[in-house]
Amino acid sequence: xxxxxxxxxxxxxxxxxxxxxxxxxxxxxxxxxxxxxxxxxxxxxxxxxxxxxxxxxxxxxxxxxxxxxxxxxxxxxxxxxxxxxxxxxxxxxxxxxxxxxxxxxxxxxxxxxxxxxxxxxxxxxxxxxxxxxxxxxxxxxxxxxxxxxxxxxxxxxxxxxxxxxxxxxxxxxxxxxxxxxxxxxxxxxxxxxxxxxxxxxxxxxxxxxxxxxxxxxxxxxxxxxxxxxxxxxxxxxxxxxxxxxxxxxxxxxxxxxxxxxxxxxxxxxxxxxxxxxxxxxxxxxxxxxx
Amino acid sequence: xxxxxxxxxxxxxxxxxxxxxxxxxxxxxxxxxxxxxxxxxxxxxxxxxxxxxxxxxxxxxxxxxxxxxxxxxxxxxxxxxxxxxxxxxxxxxxxxxxxxxxxxxxxxxxxxxxxxxxxxxxxxxxxxxxxxxxxxxxxxxxxxxxxxxxxxxxxxxxxxxxxxxxxxxxxxxxxxxxxxxxxxxxxxxxxxxxxxxxxxxxxxxxxxxxxxxxxxxxxxxxxxxxxxxxxxxxxxxxxxxxxxxxxxxxxxxxxxxxxxxxxxxxxxxxxxxxxxxxxxxxxxxxxxxxxxxxxxxxxxxxxxxxxxxxxxxxxxxxxxxxxxxxxxxxxxxxxxxxxxxxxxxxxxxxxxxxxxxxxxxxxxxxxxxxxxxxxxxxxxxxxxxxxxxxxxxxxxxxxxxxxxx
Numbered sequence: 162x163x164x165x166x167x168x169x170x171x172x173x174x175x176x177x178x179x180x181x182x183x184x185x186x187x188x189x190x191x192x193x194x195x196x197x198x199x200x201x202x203x204x205x206x207x208x209x210x211x212x213x214x215x216x217x218x219x220x221x222x223x224x225x226x227x228x229x230x231x232x233x234x235x236x237x238x239x240x241x242x243x244x245x246x247x248x249x250x251x252x253x254x255x256x257x258x259x260x261x262x263x264x265x266x267x268x269x270x271x272x273x274x275x276x277x278x279x280x281x282x283x284x285x286x287x288x289x290x291x292x293x294x295x296x297x298x299x300x301x302x303x304x305x306x307x308x309x310x311x312x313x314x315x316x317x318x319x320x321x322x323x324x325x326x327x328x329x330x331x332x333x334x335x336x337x338x339x340x341x342x343x344x345x346x347x348x349x350x351x352x353x354x355x356x357x358x359x360x361x362x363x364x365x366x367x368x369x370x371x372x373x374x375x376x377x378x379x380x381x382x383x384x385x386x387x388x389x390x391x392x393x394x395x396x397x398x399x400x401x402x403x404x405x406x407x408x409x410x411x412x413x414x415x416x417x418x419x420x421x422x423x424x425x426x427x428x429x430x431x432x433x434x435x436x437x438x439x440x441x442x443x444x445x446x447x448x449x450x451x
Numbered sequence: 452x453x454x455x456x457x458x459x460x461x462x463x464x465x466x467x468x469x470x471x472x473x474x475x476x477x478x479x480x481x482x483x484x485x486x487x488x489x490x491x492x493x494x495x496x497x498x499x500x501x502x503x504x505x506x507x508x509x510x511x512x513x514x515x516x517x518x519x520x521x522x523x524x525x526x527x528x529x530x531x532x533x534x535x536x537x538x539x540x541x542x543x544x545x546x547x548x549x550x551x552x553x554x555x556x557x558x559x560x561x562x563x564x565x566x567x568x569x570x571x572x573x574x575x576x577x578x579x580x581x582x583x584x585x586x587x588x589x590x591x592x593x594x595x596x597x598x599x600x601x602x603x604x605x606x607x608x609x610x611x612x613x614x615x616x617x618x619x620x621x622x623x624x625x626x627x628x629x630x631x632x633x634x635x636x637x638x639x640x641x642x643x644x645x646x647x648x649x650x651x652x653x654x655x656x657x658x659x660x661x662x663x664x665x666x667x668x669x670x671x672x673x674x675x676x677x678x679x680x681x682x683x684x685x686x687x688x689x690x691x692x693x694x695x696x697x698x699x700x701x702x703x704x705x706x707x708x709x710x711x712x713x714x715x716x717x718x719x720x721x722x723x724x725x726x727x728x729x730x731x732x733x734x735x736x737x738x739x740x741x742x743x744x745x746x747x748x749x750x751x752x753x754x755x756x757x758x759x760x761x762x763x764x765x766x767x768x769x770x771x772x773x774x775x776x777x778x779x780x781x782x783x784x785x786x787x788x789x790x791x792x793x794x795x796x797x798x799x800x801x802x803x804x805x806x807x808x809x810x811x812x813x814x815x816x817x818x819x820x821x822x823x824x825x826x827x828x829x830x831x832x833x834x835x836x837x838x839x840x841x842x843x844x845x846x847x848x849x850x851x852x853x854x855x856x
Contacts, residue, residue, distance in 0.1 A: 164671045167701070171667035269494060277498040279689055281722060290700055299700050372664045372693065373722050376495075380662065415668035421630040421658035423668070 163295025168412050174302035176408025177309040181364030182385035183400035185357035191333040191395050192353040195253050199260040201382025202267040203358050207233050207365030208374045209271050212282045222285050230359045237358025238351050268376045282369035305367045387431040393444030479792035484528040485521055488548030488557035495536030499718050500763045506756050507764030511771040521778055525791045538568040545569050549576055563633035570594050579804045583766040586636035590825040598807050600770045602832045607733045608640025610832050610848040611682055616649050619707055625678035626653040629686040630660055637684030654678050661687055666697045680707040688713045692722025699726040715837055717761045727837045735817050736765040737833045739844040748816045769815040776813050777806035808855040823852040
């Protein structure tokens with residue numbers, strides 16, 4: 162029993178990390194209509210900036226997280242102004258290639274700024290693992306789950322109860338109509354990129370103690386992408402549920418089927434969804450109009 | 452008449468011999484430097500180990516060049532090409548070294564899977580190549596141009612099995628290994644030795660792909676198997692560091708762990724921190740050595756780089772010493788009127804290959820280098836334990852080998 166529980170906790174922890182990255186992908190997709198292939202690299206950059214504030218500058222954890230989030234918000238706006246805005250009328254493919262270019266730039270750029278050695282990121286919550294029914298849960302994993310759920314709650318309230326959130330939703334639904342209603346569409350897209358990059362920063366800060374800080378963190382993108390497809394492309398609850406599905410699937414399959422193909426199981430789940438339910442768990446079938 | 456014919460023939464023969472001599476002399480090529488290639492992890496997620504390999508190589512390079520280079524007259528130039536830590540990257544890097552830079556000899560890499568990818572090119576281009584990958588499958592290629600300067604996995608696997616059973620007294624043993632060529636090869640060698648020497652089979656075999664971030668499933672399977680010890684074959688120090696941290700988090704640090712060399716590298720220890728304490732490792736090189744030559748190597752390395760060397764550094768240092776020793780014995784360099792000449796490239800490479808095969812009792816940071824019939828140079832391995840103030844030397848195992856001739 163405790164093995165199953167241990168696998169559940171581990172799968173959930175990994176799933177929430179994927180979900181945080183997936184949330185950023187979903188937000189940009191719904192507002193700008195493009196898949197941001199640099200989201201994994203932004204997660205990585207968030208981890209590097211976070212570790213710099215925490216261990217180099219010696220800031221307390223809370224200020225490191227806040228400082229990293231603010232800085233990454235600006236990075237998000239700059240990213241949008243360079244990689245998306247000038248190319249937005251050139252077609253989706255061009256913008257996607259642009260985000261891939263930014264990803265390569267960031268992955269190699271961190272070597273210049275931080276060197277090649279992986280950086281150790283201390284757990285944000287220390288202390289011994291929590292024992293529950295024979296399973297051990299590191300405090301770090303509890304923090305990841307709590308923060309992700311808190312962010313989901315905040316995001317729901319923000320998008321449904323605030324003017325800014327409603328404007329961003331309006332832009333996501335129909336940019337032309339939103340513009341006719343007097344909403345400054347470019348400004349709202351700025352906000353969306355900033356917010357999704359802040360999410361990436363938070364994902365990076367929480368993923369870093371589990372992995373360590375290196376460009377390999379950017380590889381999280383593939384799992385986040387699978388999460389968005391499984392959950393339903395464009396769905397915020399879908400990103401969370403999809404992340405959890407991917408995390409749990411790969412952990413259980415690694416134990417019960419084959420540990421060597423851990424990543425393959427996650428992508429098998431993705432393929433199964435594409436075949437059986439391509440709209441994902443929370444997605445809706447959109448009829449093509451002639 | 453007959454005398455005139457003999458005289459004419461003799462004169463003609465002398466002319467031909469003289470001309471041949473002139474042609475032969477013209478075959479020597481004037482050179483200002485001796486170019487050695489190095490396929491190196493410069494970017495990608497194993498770039499740190501590449502940096503350490505570079506430092507190990509440049510320590511010896513700078514010392515040799517400070518003394519004038521090969522035979523004291525020809526400086527060595529090492530040209531690096533980035534393999535990005537991938538097989539396609541390694542192939543592209545070697546092709547650049549061969550065709551853009553026309554290096555005379557080259558270093559391959561330390562990752563067996565990448566060396567496998569490079570092996571066909573090395574054989575086709577007939578270039579002497581020194582590599583650090585330890586997979587026994589590389590020996591089985593019988594590539595006449597490849598020479599290994601680390602202990603091979605067959606030797607390490609036998610030493611690992613012996614230490615697990617005779618040194619630590621375990622019989623219920625689990626395996627945890629990277630699923631690439633190195634990890635799989637190492638696992639097979641240790642399993643083979645356990646079976647052949649003690650009739651023991653692993654109670655569970657857990658694999659993982661390089662770069663995996665969560666090992667909960669593997670550790671749970673090991674715990675549920677009832678194993679009292681684990682042997683690990685990891686390719687990437689970065690992965691080994693996470694494996695050790697999660698072992699501690701899951702409360703499984705009571706299981707003895709005996710790992711491959713990568714478990715005791717500086718990178719692993721940096722990432723694992725105190726969770727590495729107590730594990731055992733089969734290491735090519737140990738800082739706790741009592742050998743005066745190796746102690747002096749550590750001192751020189753620290754003086755130059757301000758840090759201690761590890762297994763990633765020592766194989767490139769050893770490789771360059773082996774190369775230079777062979778080049779100097781191969782009679783491929785000469786000096787005339789102040790100009791240094793080298794034999795034609797093909798002939799130079801063949802002579803260096805033959806000289807590499809004759810390597811005998813050469814002192815290196817990894818012990819005495821002797822070329823055996825498998826073209827392996829190093830035949831000893833250390834068993835060490837990672838402790839808070841570094842490493843504790845347990846024993847050294849040297850295996851018998853059959854010299855090349």
